[in-house]
Amino acid sequence: MPTTLVVGGGLIGTAVAWRLAQRGQHVTVVAGDPGQAASGVAAGMLAPLTESAFTETALLALNLDSLRRWETFAEELERVSGLPSGLHRTPTLSVAGGTDDAARLRDLGRWLDDRGHPCRWLTSRELRGAEPLLGPSVRGGLLVERDWSCDNRRLWTALRVAAERLGVRTVTGTVLAVEHEDGRATGVRTEDGQLLAADEVVIASGAWAGGHGLPFELPVRPVKGQVLRLSAGRLPRLAHTVRAFTQGSEVYLVPRSDGEVVVGATVEEQGFDARVTAGGVYELLRDARQVVPVTAEYELSECRVGWRPATPDNAPVLGPTPLAGLTVGVGMYRNGVLLTPLVADVLAGWVDDAHLEPVATPFTLERFAS
Ligand code: GLY
Numbered sequence: 001m002p003t004t005l006v007v008g009g010g011l012i013g014t015a016v017a018w019r020l021a022q023r024g025q026h027v028t029v030v031a032g033d034p035g036q037a038a039s040g041v042a043a044g045m046l047a048p049l050t051e052s053a054f055t056e057t058a059l060l061a062l063n064l065d066s067l068r069r070w071e072t073f074a075e076e077l078e079r080v081s082g083l084p085s086g087l088h089r090t091p092t093l094s095v096a097g098g099t100d101d102a103a104r105l106r107d108l109g110r111w112l113d114d115r116g117h118p119c120r121w122l123t124s125r126e127l128r129g130a131e132p133l134l135g136p137s138v139r140g141g142l143l144v145e146r147d148w149s150c151d152n153r154r155l156w157t158a159l160r161v162a163a164e165r166l167g168v169r170t171v172t173g174t175v176l177a178v179e180h181e182d183g184r185a186t187g188v189r190t191e192d193g194q195l196l197a198a199d200e201v202v203i204a205s206g207a208w209a210g211g212h213g214l215p216f217e218l219p220v221r222p223v224k225g226q227v228l229r230l231s232a233g234r235l236p237r238l239a240h241t242v243r244a245f246t247q248g249s250e251v252y253l254v255p256r257s258d259g260e261v262v263v264g265a266t267v268e269e270q271g272f273d274a275r276v277t278a279g280g281v282y283e284l285l286r287d288a289r290q291v292v293p294v295t296a297e298y299e300l301s302e303c304r305v306g307w308r309p310a311t312p313d314n315a316p317v318l319g320p321t322p323l324a325g326l327t328v329g330v331g332m333y334r335n336g337v338l339l340t341p342l343v344a345d346v347l348a349g350w351v352d353d354a355h356l357e358p359v360a361t362p363f364t365l366e367r368f369a370s
Contacts, residue, residue: 097246
């Protein structure tokens with residue numbers, strides 16, 4: 001039975017381990033501190049359309065492909081784990097706080113429309129009809145029915161249970177180096193001196209992916225995000241995910257089924273700075289209140305920092321590397337939860353069968369070679 005080590009125990013690493021175990025592989029996950037992983041901090045938007053940026057056409061296609069996999073992925077995971085997947089089919093409202101913000105959103109709507117993804121423009125009155133909790137400053141916005149969300153903490157638990165049930169083993173450790181011989185990966189060495197051998201190694205360690213002493217450059221850097229969690233309690237609850245552009249800044253509010261609302265996120269090039277700052281929290285709460293005034297009455301239950309794994313072109317790095325037997329699934333940047341089903345399928349297919357799905361070919365490490 002082939003043995004595979006997966007470096008990283010977050011959503012991507014656990015999902016890859018689960019898929020490989022389904023194919024009959026003997027899999028060990030080497031997980032760092034789960035309290036640091038973006039998988040537990042993220043808001044969990046499954047939002048290929050409202051997260052898209054002009055010009056990122058290939059990335060949009062990848063993200064949409066993963067969204068198409070989401071429902072069957074969630075159903076299968078719920079069946080085998082006996083736990084909720086966290087999938088929440090709430091539509092998204094992408095709203096504008098000012099005239100410039102509205103113009104920008106209309107442009108995005110047209111760009112998506114031209115690519116066959118119609119989004120409906122709603123006036124401020126129509127928006128408040130759909131979502132009565134929106135504040136009076138909202139000028140108009142896009143209704144995107146299929147930009148959903150997922151409670152990523154529930155998803156993570158279900159994935160761990162599904163993987164464990166198929167015999168996936170987890171060891172805790174920080175991987176200092178990937179061991180290799182004659183151009184082939186042979187295992188990993190951890191900070192506490194463990195040497196773990198395997199036929200195949202998969203790097204799925206998010207923002208930490210650049211730190212495993214690889215014999216080539218893996219261009220992944222951490223982009224800090226401060227994220228808050230509010231509890232509605234008995235107060236009125238949002239029925240949509242709301243993303244708002246207001247005077248140049250951006251905030252999103254992602255409701256959970258239990259009344260929690262995730263509010264995010266700052267975007268900071270601060271390396272692995274772990275501080276929750278007064279300014280970061282202030283701006284998120286200020287913008288959230290502007291767009292959905294009742295949030296000022298909600299309980300502030302959590303303030304956390306996560307690190308998005310970013311690459312020079314904002315797109316993931318998937319598949320083979322210059323070392324035989326070493327595969328990467330990193331650089332999901334703002335779309336890690338969305339991309340989990342696709343990346344798990346793609347990497348399992350590559351590691352187990354040497355087949356790289358065509359959707360992944362524009363996203364291999366080779367694109368950075370020049
Ligand atoms: N996907 C949202 C964020 O990265 O903040």
